[in-house]
Amino acid sequence: MKAQRRHVCLYLLIISLFCISCTKQTKNSFAELAFIQDENFDENTIQKQEFKVLTTSRLGYKNGWYWFKISKKPDSIPLIFSLEGNTIDKIEVYHENVKISDHSHTIDPTNLALKIPPTSHNATYYVKSHFTKHVDFPLKIYSEDSYFRNKNQYYFVNGSYYGFVIMVLIVNLFFYFSLGEKTFLAYCFFVVFTNIGLTDYDGLINLWFEKDVIRYIGISMHFLVPLSSGVFASLLLDYHKLIPRSKIISIITIPLAICFYIAFVITEEFLYFAIGDTIGLLYFSYYMFLGVSCIRKQVFAKFSVVGYSLVFLSAITFVIPLNWGIQAFSTPLYMIKIGALFEMLILSYAITYRVKKIQEENESIHHEIKQYITKIYVLENELKEENNTSKNNSLIEQKIEELAISHNLTLREKDVLLQISKGLNNQQMANELFVSVNTIKYHTRNLYEKLDVKKRAEITSKIIPN
Amino acid sequence: MGESCVDKCILFLFLSFSSFVFGLNSFLSDALPLDENLVENICFIKDSNFNEYSILEQKLIPLKKTKIGWENGVFWFKVVLKNSDSIKRIVFNTNESSIDFVEIYANSKLLSSTKNSVGLTNLSFEIENKTGKEYYLKVNFPYQVNFPLTATSASSYYTHIKFLSLLKTGAYYGFALMVLIINLFFYFSLEDKIFLFYSLFLVATNFGISHYDGVFNSWLTSDALFFTNTVSHFLIPLTGGLFAFNFLNLSNYMPKSKYFGSILLLATSICYVGHLVFLNYKFFIAGDILALLTLMYYWILGIFVIKRNDFAIFFVVGYSLVLIAAFLFVIPMDIGISGFSLPLKHVKFGALFEMLILTYAITFRVKKMHEENESNRNAIQEYIHKLNELEEQVTSSSNSENKSFEVKINEIVRDYKLTEREVDVLLRLYKGYTNKNIAAELFISLNTVKYHTGNIYQKLNIENKNEVISLFV
Numbered sequence: 001m002k003a004q005r006r007h008v009c010l011y012l013l014i015i016s017l018f019c020i021s022c023t024k025q026t027k028n029s030f031a032e033l034a035f036i037q038d039e040n041f042d043e044n045t046i047q048k049q050e051f052k053v054l055t056t057s058r059l060g061y062k063n064g065w066y067w068f069k070i071s072k073k074p075d076s077i078p079l080i081f082s083l084e085g086n087t088i089d090k091i092e093v094y095h096e097n098v099k100i101s102d103h104s105h106t107i108d109p110t111n112l113a114l115k116i117p118p119t120s121h122n123a124t125y126y127v128k129s130h131f132t133k134h135v136d137f138p139l140k141i142y143s144e145d146s147y148f149r150n151k152n153q154y155y156f157v158n159g160s161y162y163g164f165v166i167m168v169l170i171v172n173l174f175f176y177f178s179l180g181e182k183t184f185l186a187y188c189f190f191v192v193f194t195n196i197g198l199t200d201y202d203g204l205i206n207l208w209f210e211k212d213v214i215r216y217i218g219i220s221m222h223f224l225v226p227l228s229s230g231v232f233a234s235l236l237l238d239y240h241k242l243i244p245r246s247k248i249i250s251i252i253t254i255p256l257a258i259c260f261y262i263a264f265v266i267t268e269e270f271l272y273f274a275i276g277d278t279i280g281l282l283y284f285s286y287y288m289f290l291g292v293s294c295i296r297k298q299v300f301a302k303f304s305v306v307g308y309s310l311v312f313l314s315a316i317t318f319v320i321p322l323n324w325g326i327q328a329f330s331t332p333l334y335m336i337k338i339g340a341l342f343e344m345l346i347l348s349y350a351i352t353y354r355v356k357k358i359q360e361e362n363e364s365i366h367h368e369i370k371q372y373i374t375k376i377y378v379l380e381n382e383l384k385e386e387n388n389t390s391k392n393n394s395l396i397e398q399k400i401e402e403l404a405i406s407h408n409l410t411l412r413e414k415d416v417l418l419q420i421s422k423g424l425n426n427q428q429m430a431n432e433l434f435v436s437v438n439t440i441k442y443h444t445r446n447l448y449e450k451l452d453v454k455k456r457a458e459i460t461s462k463i464i465p466n
Numbered sequence: 467m468g469e470s471c472v473d474k475c476i477l478f479l480f481l482s483f484s485s486f487v488f489g490l491n492s493f494l495s496d497a498l499p500l501d502e503n504l505v506e507n508i509c510f511i512k513d514s515n516f517n518e519y520s521i522l523e524q525k526l527i528p529l530k531k532t533k534i535g536w537e538n539g540v541f542w543f544k545v546v547l548k549n550s551d552s553i554k555r556i557v558f559n560t561n562e563s564s565i566d567f568v569e570i571y572a573n574s575k576l577l578s579s580t581k582n583s584v585g586l587t588n589l590s591f592e593i594e595n596k597t598g599k600e601y602y603l604k605v606n607f608p609y610q611v612n613f614p615l616t617a618t619s620a621s622s623y624y625t626h627i628k629f630l631s632l633l634k635t636g637a638y639y640g641f642a643l644m645v646l647i648i649n650l651f652f653y654f655s656l657e658d659k660i661f662l663f664y665s666l667f668l669v670a671t672n673f674g675i676s677h678y679d680g681v682f683n684s685w686l687t688s689d690a691l692f693f694t695n696t697v698s699h700f701l702i703p704l705t706g707g708l709f710a711f712n713f714l715n716l717s718n719y720m721p722k723s724k725y726f727g728s729i730l731l732l733a734t735s736i737c738y739v740g741h742l743v744f745l746n747y748k749f750f751i752a753g754d755i756l757a758l759l760t761l762m763y764y765w766i767l768g769i770f771v772i773k774r775n776d777f778a779i780f781f782v783v784g785y786s787l788v789l790i791a792a793f794l795f796v797i798p799m800d801i802g803i804s805g806f807s808l809p810l811k812h813v814k815f816g817a818l819f820e821m822l823i824l825t826y827a828i829t830f831r832v833k834k835m836h837e838e839n840e841s842n843r844n845a846i847q848e849y850i851h852k853l854n855e856l857e858e859q860v861t862s863s864s865n866s867e868n869k870s871f872e873v874k875i876n877e878i879v880r881d882y883k884l885t886e887r888e889v890d891v892l893l894r895l896y897k898g899y900t901n902k903n904i905a906a907e908l909f910i911s912l913n914t915v916k917y918h919t920g921n922i923y924q925k926l927n928i929e930n931k932n933e934v935i936s937l938f939v
Contacts, residue, residue, distance in 0.1 A: 107621050109629060148624065155629045156681075159636020160643065167644035167821075174826050178833035207630070348644075349651050355832050356655035358839055365842040372849040379856040423935030457931050461898030 011306060014342075018310055021335060031072035031141060038065035038128065043094040046126050059135035060325025063087075063270040068127040068137060074119050080147040081127075082140045083112040084333075086203040089211060090130040096122060108151065110203035115144075132215070133270055134322050158204065161337050165195050168344045175351065186232035187347070193228050194340065197221035201333055219261050219273070226280040227254050233287045237301050242294060246287075253283045274323035281316055288312055300350060307346030310339035396421055399463050407450045416443045420456060421463045504556065504617040506546040506599075513540035513604070518574045521602055533798070534611040538747050543603040547617055557623035558603070559590040561614045561809075566606040566688055577601075590628070592620055608692065609747065610799045635679060638814050642672045645821045652828065663709040664824065670701035671817060678810050693742070699753060700738045703760040704731060710764035714778055719771045730760040751800045758793055765789055776834075777827055784823030788816030878937060882925045891918040895934045 034051030041049060051069045059066075070081075081093065081101075093101045093114055101114040116125070129137070142150065169191050176184035199205040200218040209217065230250050233239060239246045260276035263269070291305040317331040400421070404414045412433075419429045426444070430437045444456075453459055509526030516524060526544050534541070547556070558570065567580040568589055578591040605613065618627070646668050653661035676682055677695045686694065707727050710716070716723050737753030740746070765785055772778045794808040879889055887908075894904045901919070905912045923929065926937065 107624060148628075151624075151629060152632055155632035156636040159633040159638075160640030161636075162633075163637030163640025163642075164644045165640075166637070167641045167648075167825075170822065171644075171648055171825055171829075174829040175832070178829040179836060204633075207633075344644075345647065348648055352648075352651040352655040355652070355835065358832070358835050359656055362835060362839050362842060365839070365846055369842065369846055369849060372846065372853055376849065376853055376856060379853070379860055382860055383856065421935075423932060423937075425932060455900075457895075457898035457900070459898070460896075460935055 015309065015313075018313065018335070018339070031070050031139070033137070033139065034069045034071075035059065035137070036067045036069075037062070038067055041067060041128075043097050043099070043126060043128075046094075046128075047097075054137065056327045056330060057136050057138040058322060058325050058327060058330070059137070061134060061270045061274045061323055063131045063133060063135055063268070065128065065130050066135065066137070068129065068139075070125040070127060070139065072123045072141070074121055074123045076118050076120070077143055078118050079116045080107070080142045080144060081112075081114045081116055082108070082142060082147065083129075084138055084140075084203065085134075085136045086111065086201060086206070087131050087133040087136055088112060088129045089132050092128045094126040094128070095119070095124075100125075110206050113147065113151075131270075132268075133218075133273065135270075135325070136322060158202065161341070162195065162199075162204070164341065165191060165344070168348065171348065171351075183232065183235040186228060186235050190225070190228040190232045191344070193221050193224040197225055198333070198337065198340070216265075219265060222273075222277060222280060223254060223258050223261055226257065226283045229284060230254070230287060233291065233304065236304060237291065237294060237298050239287075239290060242297070243290060246290060249283070249286060253279055253286075257283070270323075277319055277323055281319060284312065284315070299353075303346055303350040303353070307343040307350070310342045311336065312339075314339040396463055403451065403462065409447070409450060413443055413447050413450070416440065417447060417459070417463070420444070420447075420459050423460075504547045504553070504619075505615060506548045508546075508613075508615060509544045510534065510613070511542050512537065513542055516542060518571045518576070518602065518604075521571075521604075522574070529613070532612055532614040534613070535801070538607045538609060538611060540604065540606045541611065541613070543605060543613065543615070545601045545603060545615065545617065547599045547601070549599075553595050553619040555592055555620035556595045556617055557590055557592045557620050558601075559616050559618070559623060559627060561616075562589075562612045565589055565613075566608045568606075569604040571602040571604070572600065590623065592623075608688075609750070612799060635681065638818065639672065639676075639681065641818065642668065642821065645825060648825065648828070660709070660712050663705065663712050667702075667705040667709040668821070670698060670705045674698040674702050675810070675814065675817065678813075696738050696742055696750070696753075699750075699757060700735055703734055703757040706761050707731060707764055710768065710781065713781055714764075714768055714771050714775055716767060716771070719774055720767065723767055727760065727763060730756060730763060734760060754796050754800055758789075758796060761785075761789060761792075777831070780823055780827035780830070784820040784827070788813060788820045791816040874937075878926070884922070884925060888918055888922050888925070891915060892922055892934065895919065895922070895931055896937075 033054040035054045036046075036049055036051050046067050049067070051067075054068070083091070089103070091103045091112060091114070092099055093116065095116075101116065103112060105114060107113050107115055169188055172184045172188045172191070175181070176188065196205070196217065200214065200221060205214050205217065227250075234246065234250075257276045257279040260272045260279065263272040264276065288305065288308060291301050291308070294301045295305055314331050314335040317329040318333065318336055320326065321329045321331075397418070400414060400417050403409060403417065409417065415433055416429060419432055424432065426437050426440045429440045433440070447459070448454065451459065451462060453462065508529040510529045511521075511524055511526045521542050521544075524542070526542070529543070545558075560568075568591065569579045570577045570591055570593060572593075577593045580589065603615075607613075616627075646665055649661045649665045649668070652658070653665065673694075677691065677698060682691065682694070711724065711727070734753050734756040737749050737756055741749035741753060765782065768778050768781045768785075772782060791808055791813040795810060795813045875889070875893070878884065878892075884892065890908060891904060894907065899907070901912055901915045905915045908915070926934075928934065928937070
């Protein structure tokens with residue numbers, strides 16, 4: 001009980017720390033940014049336009065062409081303009097009406113990183129960029145050295161994250177193959193889809209696929225993630241039996257979300273995509289709610305609620321503000337990855353917990369079996385002894401038979417001997433054998449002579465084996 | 467049958483997916499396209515107090531292979547580049563992490579040195595390409611003399627080598643980390659020490675590997691690295707032997723194997739201590755060879771117990787690749803043969819393979835546990851059934867008249883409250899002893915026997931000896 005309370009405290013601490021780091025705002029202090037939606041401007045006409053000040057990087061769902069104005073102090077060293085998020089597919093940078101760089105000159109294989117030559121006086125840049133998805137302009141300006149130092153760590157850490165994920169995947173696949181339970185397979189699919197979705201956000205997907213393919217992969221992941229999570233959760237916790245309504249909700253929400261994603265593919269309006277994402281997240285929250293409601297009924301509900309809580313929080317505070325341009329939260333992408341790591345650890349622990357339960361059960365069964373075996377042994381022995389006593393009786397008869405042969409006993413004498421061995425007195429014997437007491441006395445006297453004994457007690461000592 | 471087919475399909479899909487994502491090909495082959503390498507040729511000479519001016523007058527030997535041998539110390543290299551006027555910034559990159567320091571000179575001017583390295587895991591130097599085609603590099607090799615130098619334009623260095631190699635290195639260590647965590651989880655839940663020993667071995671191996679690819683180089687000073695490198699080399703055979711001994715259950719199958727293993731380990735430790743004390747690289751080579759032999763020894767023992775231990779097959783198969791790779795990586799690198807050497811990534815690939823196989827062994831074990839669970843359940847049901855049957859038999863037979871003699875005696879004793887002595891006498895009366903016989907056997911007087919029999923008759927409410935017998939029927 002005490003340990004449980006400690007666990008709850010630890011969990012609440014983790015959640016609150018996580019929330020604090022999610023709401024942390026990152027301000028852009030190195031340059032002033034302003035934006036305007038494009039209306040067929042070019043590098044000359046744009047200078048006369050009035051820009052709106054950009055306070056955070058997020059502008060919401062109205063995707064398309066935008067112009068940004070970057071004003072900063074002049075610098076003597078070459079700089080790198082870095083834009084993460086994998087939503088900008090075309091970008092052109094103008095300085096004093098001259099195009100100085102565009103998307104084909106990115107020095108980073110996964111994200112946009114444009115090298116800007118140093119200027120001595122005017123450091124105002126105009127950037128024309130095309131957003132395919134959410135409008136997010138998280139510009140960071142680095143010197144070359146600090147950029148590469150930063151990115152070195154970025155790639156190493158991301159590599160570790162995905163290596164970790166691959167191992168989780170493999171462990172679950174192995175368990176699927178050896179135990180043959182579909183839950184493991186569903187979890188594998190969920191992990192694969194989630195992490196391909198994440199590579200779409202962090203741009204690593206650019207290493208392996210062409211831009212056109214990435215677009216469709218990204219979209220399909222957005223509905224495959226809620227779909228697979230639903231399948232996984234219902235297999236793990238038996239939702240469809242526990243709460244039959246949950247199946248209907250899956251059947252309604254997932255195709256609805258798919259419809260919105262298809263609408264996005266056709267119209268290229270990101271609004272539909274944002275709606276689809278929101279539906280997916282609502283579906284996810286519904287399953288979280290279900291998990292919380294059966295936390296007392298199922299051990300694994302506890303594991304999955306605890307495991308998924310961080311991913312859930314970070315996914316909601318990452319995707320919703322990004323898609324709708326809400327500026328209150330700005331969870332960075334790596335928080336989702338931390339949440340996902342936490343989730344994978346908890347669920348891996350759940351596996352070992354399950355194995356532990358199996359082992360304990362095995363041990364208790366072993367113990368029980370031992371008890372049963374000793375009981376059976378005792379009972380069998382008892383039975384054997386009983387057989388022995390019945391054998392005893394037959395032994396007495398055998399002995400009498402032997403005596404009859406060795407001492408030439410008559411049939412009647414044999415009968416009398418048998419009765420004596422049972423401990424009957426003369427009167428009882430007479431009744432038993434339907435003869436008079438005198439006849440019995442006659443027979444016994446003959447018996448005494450033939451067996452050479454003087455008393456009845458001596459007869460029994462001859463018959464009963466020691 | 468159909469289901470196993472589906473399983474195989476899924477496995478195949480997953481493997482092709484992962485090899486695609488992981489890029490096994492690019493994992494095993496060098497990421498840099500050949501035509502991007504700007505090095506025309508390299509010459510070298512062992513340092514004997516040259517400086518950046520006097521080196522210009524020396525006659526240098528052309529470097530044909532990257533490995534020179536075990537004569538560790540300071541070397542000078544002269545690097546001639548291809549025509550590269552259009553490239554503004556050049557990166558010199560060495561994939562060898564044991565190099566201590568590098569100084570790059572052109573026209574007798576120092577351009578860059580170790581502290582300016584832009585590499586996280588190995589030494590890479592970015593310099594401006596204004597000074598011509600000839601560069602002199604002064605390099606200190608505290609261990610093996612291996613100098614795989616490439617020179618590329620800065621952008622192709624970052625996009626082709628740096629980021630991707632870091633991604634892969636990271637993926638490898640993330641993978642290993644997860645294996646470690648899984649094993650620790652299993653150790654805590656099943657409390658089987660084998661998991662702990664495996665975790666320790668895993669940590670030691672990857673700590674050793676991290677010294678080769680230089681992940682820790684940016685965190686530790688070179689003195690600390692010198693120490694930790696030697697320690698990690700010693701910990702690998704130590705923890706490996708411990709793990710193998712327990713995993714293969716050798717204490718059961720061949721208890722004497724322990725002694726030879728300990729001797730090998732002792733010799734290894736002496737070599738490494740010698741290296742730490744005398745700072746002589748030859749000790750290190752001997753230690754490495756002995757360490758590898760120790761691992762080989764346990765691997766061969768694994769082959770011997772394959773028939774007796776279900777898990778030995780996992781051990782033998784799992785460690786086969788990494789052991790071969792380690793032999794072909796460490797020994798040629800230590801003594802400087804480059805004919806049949808393998809690069810580090812093959813060792814890592816072998817290690818990944820090993821981790822996969824041993825993780826599979828865990829799931830195999832869990833599967834066995836599951837099967838045992840099921841068969842146990844069946845067995846327990848059988849036992850319960852049998853027990854019920856027996857109990858029925860016993861109760862039915864105890865209802866019948868055939869009660870055993872002892873049960874009867876006990877009943878009499880209980881019902882009539884006989885003393886111990888009275889029971890002794892009663893038993894003899896039943897057997898037909900005379901009073902005299904009883905007195906002789908129990909070492910008591912005839913009167914005492916009579917006293918006891920009197921009590922017995924009274925308690926059992928009988929009149930003579932003959933009725934004693936009828937009591938037992």
